[in-house]
Amino acid sequence: MGDDIVSRIEYDPAAPDVESIMRQVRAHLGESAGRPQRVARTGQVEPDPRFVDRLREAEASVAAMVTGPQLTPAGVPVIGGLLDRVRLEFHRLVVYYLSRFAQAQGRFNRETVTAVEALATAEARVAALEAQVASLEARLAALEAAGEAPAAAPTRRG
Amino acid sequence: MRIHMMTPVLTTGDAIGNYAVSLQRVFRKLGVSVRLYADHIDPAFKHDARPTSAYRPTGQDILYFHYSIWSENFTALDKSTDFKIMDYHGVAPPHLSIDFDPKMAALCQTAIDALPKYASVFDWCVYHAENGRWDLEEAGYTNFSKVRLPVDTAFFGIEEDRELSEMLSRLEYILFVGRIVPQKDVLSIIRVFGEVHKHRPDACLFLVGGHDVLPGYVQQVRDEIKRLGVAERVRMTDKISNRAMLTSLYRHAKFLVSLSEWENCCVPTGEAMFFRLPVINAGAVPLPENVGDAGVLIDKTDPVSAGRMISDVWDNASAYQTLQENALKRSSWFTDEALLENVGKLMTDLAAAHQGQSAHPAIEAVKSFAPAPEPQQ
Numbered sequence: 001m002g003d004d005i006v007s008r009i010e011y012d013p014a015a016p017d018v019e020s021i022m023r024q025v026r027a028h029l030g031e032s033a034g035r036p037q038r039v040a041r042t043g044q045v046e047p048d049p050r051f052v053d054r055l056r057e058a059e060a061s062v063a064a065m066v067t068g069p070q071l072t073p074a075g076v077p078v079i080g081g082l083l084d085r086v087r088l089e090f091h092r093l094v095v096y097y098l099s100r101f102a103q104a105q106g107r108f109n110r111e112t113v114t115a116v117e118a119l120a121t122a123e124a125r126v127a128a129l130e131a132q133v134a135s136l137e138a139r140l141a142a143l144e145a146a147g148e149a150p151a152a153a154p155t156r157r158g
Numbered sequence: 159m160r161i162h163m164m165t166p167v168l169t170t171g172d173a174i175g176n177y178a179v180s181l182q183r184v185f186r187k188l189g190v191s192v193r194l195y196a197d198h199i200d201p202a203f204k205h206d207a208r209p210t211s212a213y214r215p216t217g218q219d220i221l222y223f224h225y226s227i228w229s230e231n232f233t234a235l236d237k238s239t240d241f242k243i244m245d246y247h248g249v250a251p252p253h254l255s256i257d258f259d260p261k262m263a264a265l266c267q268t269a270i271d272a273l274p275k276y277a278s279v280f281d282w283c284v285y286h287a288e289n290g291r292w293d294l295e296e297a298g299y300t301n302f303s304k305v306r307l308p309v310d311t312a313f314f315g316i317e318e319d320r321e322l323s324e325m326l327s328r329l330e331y332i333l334f335v336g337r338i339v340p341q342k343d344v345l346s347i348i349r350v351f352g353e354v355h356k357h358r359p360d361a362c363l364f365l366v367g368g369h370d371v372l373p374g375y376v377q378q379v380r381d382e383i384k385r386l387g388v389a390e391r392v393r394m395t396d397k398i399s400n401r402a403m404l405t406s407l408y409r410h411a412k413f414l415v416s417l418s419e420w421e422n423c424c425v426p427t428g429e430a431m432f433f434r435l436p437v438i439n440a441g442a443v444p445l446p447e448n449v450g451d452a453g454v455l456i457d458k459t460d461p462v463s464a465g466r467m468i469s470d471v472w473d474n475a476s477a478y479q480t481l482q483e484n485a486l487k488r489s490s491w492f493t494d495e496a497l498l499e500n501v502g503k504l505m506t507d508l509a510a511a512h513q514g515q516s517a518h519p520a521i522e523a524v525k526s527f528a529p530a531p532e533p534q535q
Contacts, residue, residue, distance in 0.1 A: 016328045018360045019390055025325050029395050029403070118205045132317070 159523030161185055161192045162215075162240065163222040166229035168207050169200035170399050171368070173307065173425040174224055174247055179206065180308050180494070181222075184501050189527055192222075197230045215240045218519045223280070225249075226422075228268035235279070241520040244280040245305075246290050248422030249273070254340045258372040273297045281518070282508060286423040287444030301511065303504040307423045308497040309432045309489075318409060319402040326410035330472075331362035332438065333411035335404075335426040336418075338369040338376050338394065345382055346417045346458040350438075352386035353465020358472065361391065363415075366407060368397040408433040412472065417458045418442060428492035436481035438468060452485035502528070 074083040163182065168175045175196075182192040194207040210231045215221065217239040223231075226247035235242070249270050252263035277298035284305050285291045291302060332351060336342045344365065351363045369376040376394075383392050398404055408414075414430040415438040427448045430437050437453040439445040445453065454471050456464035471477055490496060505528035512521045 016360070018329065018362065021325050021328055022362060022390065022393060025322065025329075026393055028319075028322055028325065029393075029398070114205065121205050 159190070159219055159520050159527075160216075161190055161220045161222050162195060162213055163192055163224070164195045164210060164213065164231050164234065165224040166196065166227060166231060167198045167200075168194065168196040168203040169198070170202050171397050173423070174226060175200075175203070176310055176425075177307050178224060179203075180310060180497060181501065182206075184494070184498050187498060188502065188505065195231070195234075210234050213238075218523075220520045220524075225269070225273075225276075227262075228265040228272065232272075235276075241282075241518040242280045243282045243284060244276070244299075245284040246294055246422075247286070248290055248293060248420075250341050251420055254419055255372070258340065258374050282511075284504060287447050289443035289447075290422060303500075303507045305500040305504060306491055306496060307425055307428060308494055309425070309428045309492040317402045318406045319400070322403055323406040323410060326406055329362050329410070330358070330360060330412050331364055331410075332413045332415050333407055333435070334363070334365045334367070334415050335429070336367045336416075337371055338365060338367055338379055339372050340375055341418055341420050342367075343417045343419045343458070344375075344379050346440075346461075347415055348379060348382045348386065348388070348392070349461040350415070350417070350456065350458060350464045350468070351392065352388055353461045354468050355386075355388050355391060355465075357465060357469035361412075361472075363388070363392045364407060364411075365392065365394045366398055366404070367395075369394060370396075408435060411435055413438050413454065413468070415439075416445060417456075421445070424448060431485045431489040431492060434482040434485045434489070436471075436478070436485060448488075450484070450488070452481055452488055454481070 074080045074087070076083055163178055165174055165178050168178065178194060182194060185192045193213075194203075195210045195213050196203075196207050197210050199207045199209065211234075213221075213234050215238040219240045220243060221235065221238045221240040222243045222245060223235055224245045224247060226249060249266050252267040252270070254263075255266065256263040273293070274297040280299070282301045282303070283294050283299050284303050285294060286305060286307050291304070294302065332354070334342075334344070334347055338344050347363070347365075351361075354361055365379075379394075383389050398407070408429060411433075414426060414435050416424055416427055417438075417440045418424065419442070421442065421444060423444060427437050427439075427445060431449070431452060437445070437449045438456060439449055439453050440458040441455050454468060456467055458464060471481070505524050508521055509525040509528040512518075512525075517525075
């Protein structure tokens with residue numbers, strides 16, 4: 001048992017002071033309840049927030065893919081107005097089909113972003129598990145070096 | 159072929175949500191793609207699930223529908239042309255919540271009333287304990303497979319909260335895991351503990367679960383704790399999602415207690431078996447099936463006798479050890495391996511039931527995924 005943990009726990013080794021221990025348990029659970037949960041019950045680990053931000057920016061960029069028609073006046077005397085109206089209708093037609101394409105592209109982008117986020121999450125979880133394994137291996141090595149056999153099943157008070 | 163798995167809510171600490179994620183994992187091991195849908199999705203699941211409105215039936219897939227309460231997703235069920243499997247979680251009796259949450263009670267009543275009507279809609283049912291099968295048979299369903307709810311053994315058992323464990327190892331306590339709601343009959347738990355406390359003044363009780371659902375009932379529980387004079391021995395912790403803390407709480411407990419008025423499967427009892435933790439229970443289904451000879455059966459309407467019985471078992475090392483051994487034997491029922499086996503059997507059942515006949519396109523695909531049935535002897 002680490003010295004840092006023992007030094008934080010106040011109790012009389014001869015006779016457990018239940019009230020004192022319960023107060024400390026309450027305090028410990030109360031402190032920890034507000035801590036952000038790095039590993040949720042499903043074992044999910046959040047990917048790097050900067051990575052997620054970049055994905056969200058990519059997703060949001062779809063909204064800017066298609067804007068309305070942007071025409072500069074033809075500047076031709078007499079028939080210039082008629083020319084501009086014809087060009088406007090032509091541009092609107094192009095924008096209509098481009099918008100349909102953009103919507104389809106947007107759906108694809110959103111699915112792709114979701115899939116990539118899931119991959120990033122999985123990768124983060126693997127990294128967390130690797131760290132956990134390394135920690136457990138270190139503990140096991142320390143126990144074996146001290147001559148203690150590791151427990152094969154969850155230990156229980158009898 | 160894909161499985162579209164639908165549930166009303168996906169949130170952390172919810173048994174059905176955790177089970178849906180476990181099922182998704184297991185189906186993927188069997189080579190079947192699963193998409194999760196929910197009406198309400200917790201941010202923790204944002205990478206894993208889609209809103210129900212994103213579901214598009216194809217007529218070639220399976221809609222796997224978790225049935226537990228009336229919800230908006232029944233609209234998607236009504237319109238689906240996919241092969242429909244109901245995973246039945248039971249519906250909490252409305253009288254347990256009518257005084258505290260009439261809206262929830264109404265949703266429960268609607269789900270109960272609708273159950274027989276959907277017998278002609280669902281093509282197959284999954285249940286978790288025999289009491290679920292009784293409900294389904296009574297409502298007119300005929301095609302079933304049994305799949306026990308698993309314990310998330312990837313969640314438990316590795317890391318403890320070492321500081322918390324050091325404190326807990328110096329206490330002797332009973333553990334309750336679940337929401338503080340009338341269905342769980344937490345008031346009876348307090349009264350029984352009050353009697354245990356008379357025999358064992360240093361014994362403690364931890365109530366681990368959310369208490370934001372029904373504040374009125376929570377106040378009743380607090381008042382009862384105060385009335386019995388056990389406030390210094392009882393701790394209401396709120397929901398704990400930290401797996402190291404939950405592992406510590408389970409590992410150092412003397413008993414788990416479950417005195418529910420109603421349960422469909424009671425996941426904490428499976429978790430208790432994993433930790434070789436005997437379960438104090440009142441014999442309500444499905445506890446006899448889940449816990450059986452790993453439990454201490456009490457009459458919760460007689461807290462005095464119950465307290466004495468629990469204290470006697472507490473002092474009897476030999477009897478207690480027997481309970482622990484029995485719990486260990488049962489723990490294999492609730493593992494991921496057991497879930498994989500049960501899901502494989504579900505697919506085998508589906509394939510076998512449609513052998514030699516033209517089946518829904520999804521079932522034709524299931525036949526190629528289903529493990530080979532065990533040879534008959």
